Amino acid sequence: MEGQKIWLSPPHMGGSELKYIQNAFDTNWISQYGSNIDEFEKSLENCLGENSFVTALSSGTAAIHLALRLLNVEEGDFVICQSFTFVASANPILYLKAVPVFVDSESSTWNLCPNALEDAIKYCLSQGKKPKAIIAVSLYGMPFMVDEVLEISRKYEIPIVEDSAEALGSKYKGKACGTFGDLSIISFNGNKIITTSGGGILISRHKSDKDRAVYLATQAKEDEDFYSHSEVGYNYRMSNISAGIGRGQMEVLENRIKQRRENHDFYQELINEFENIELFSEPSEDFYSNYWLNTILLNENVFTKEELKYEFSGSNIETRYLWMPMHLQSLYKEYKFFGNNYSGTIFDKGLCLPSGSSLTNDCKGKIVEILTKFKN
Structure with a gap:
């Protein structure tokens, strides 16, 4: 660490x-x-x-x-x-x-x-x-x-x-x-x-x-x-x-939104270089996200979310798994669920990356170092 x-x-x-x-x-x-x-x-x-x-x-x-x-x-x-x-x-x-x-x-x-x-x-x-x-x-x-x-x-x-x-x-x-x-x-x-x-x-x-x-x-x-x-x-x-x-x-809300969206631009430019990682982004111009958290999906079985999270943790960088859907939680599994478990599928392969509005260029450089280790 x-x-x-x-x-x-x-x-x-x-x-x-x-x-x-x-x-x-x-x-x-x-x-x-x-x-x-x-x-x-x-x-x-x-x-x-x-x-x-x-x-x-x-x-x-x-x-x-x-x-x-x-x-x-x-x-x-x-x-x-x-x-x-x-x-x-x-x-x-x-x-x-x-x-x-x-x-x-x-x-x-x-x-x-x-x-x-x-x-x-x-x-x-x-x-x-x-x-x-x-x-x-x-x-x-x-x-x-x-x-x-x-x-x-x-x-x-x-x-x-x-x-x-x-x-x-x-x-x-x-x-x-x-x-x-x-x-x-x-x-x-x-x-x-x-x-x-x-x-x-x-x-x-x-x-x-x-x-x-x-x-x-x-x-x-x-x-x-x-x-x-x-x-x-x-x-x-x-x-x-x-x-x-x-x-x-x-008083700083608009600036915080701008900073979070700039984080998304940073991740988009970085992840464009990866064939096996997809960044969750706005589906059309109708949608405008504050990008509170930037999240990724691992599209191939080259490495797992657990391996990626472990690597980040070893460098003192916090990441988080996606929310575990309620229908998969022991508290709620007895209740009715409608759908094809798409949410369960993305839970299995998703990870939230550092997204704070105070994320510095030095921090971004460390994130680049970690992700580059997983580049094909």
């Missing part, structure tokens, strides 16, 4: 975060109230555009949970979910004792396969219940097939929960990810394109949904002078300090 570690996607501060944190201390708003929360939400609403009402929360997972609550998901209800995703996309379904139905990916975006999605809906209808929601993920920053998925959603009148946890700054046909779902979420975990140290947002199309989300996220306290509660709520609101970090991070 030599030299400083090259991380997969480390936090990258912009410089003004401390100013907003200090403001929280100066005003003594150290709780889940304060101007940082209000201003952070406003900056995101301006970024996302018209009809985007933002609720700042403790995590993206909390945002998905609240989205399902807002859609009245209850015990025994079907919720369709993309299988190829991080487990946080699916776990809130179980929080509500609902039933996940998993759908495979298609090859162009690695996201929801429209054909498999419709098969899943027809199965649910055959069981006498229409799904309460469809959770559509924009994986690794790549927008899902928006037109096709929304067409199916409208055909069957099933709302979309858009999981853009990894896709802040990504666009489809010029429109921002986070604006396609009936309800949408974005994550600000420490490894995301910008961070609040932890945290996430729920994006609503209507202010009434935001008002209810805030109510549920603050223990469902009634508007009384005393603590009155008529339904179960949660301690899900983002803190004023975390929102202060977010305000500073929003």
Whole structure:
């Protein structure tokens, strides 16, 4: 192990975060109230555009949970979910004792396969219940097939929960990810394109949904002078300090997107020299990815993802396997899955490469050295 570690996607501060944190201390708003929360939400609403009402929360997972609550998901209800995703996309379904139905990916975006999605809906209808929601993920920053998925959603009148946890700054046909779902979420975990140290947002199309989300996220306290509660709520609101970090991070968002996309250009130029490695890239001009993580597929049996990961690790460089699809996880293997296991196939041969916006030329040179060892 030599030299400083090259991380997969480390936090990258912009410089003004401390100013907003200090403001929280100066005003003594150290709780889940304060101007940082209000201003952070406003900056995101301006970024996302018209009809985007933002609720700042403790995590993206909390945002998905609240989205399902807002859609009245209850015990025994079907919720369709993309299988190829991080487990946080699916776990809130179980929080509500609902039933996940998993759908495979298609090859162009690695996201929801429209054909498999419709098969899943027809199965649910055959069981006498229409799904309460469809959770559509924009994986690794790549927008899902928006037109096709929304067409199916409208055909069957099933709302979309858009999981853009990894896709802040990504666009489809010029429109921002986070604006396609009936309800949408974005994550600000420490490894995301910008961070609040932890945290996430729920994006609503209507202010009434935001008002209810805030109510549920603050223990469902009634508007009384005393603590009155008529339904179960949660301690899900983002803190004023975390929102202060977010305000500073929003000031450098466009630059962070530019830097991540420049990383993709670097990998594209490098991997063009390899016959046995394919870089996951935008399928057409309709798609604009923030390239939160750059991912590759090994197309031939010359070497394995394990061998490549081991070589990177030996040089103190972090890589990561692709998300293991939910239908292959022991937690979820008993639930229905629709598709041809394309997601399982790419899990078997995929790897995420260092993609942080602070990736230096020296770091890139070390990555080139490792990959060159595997060149035919």
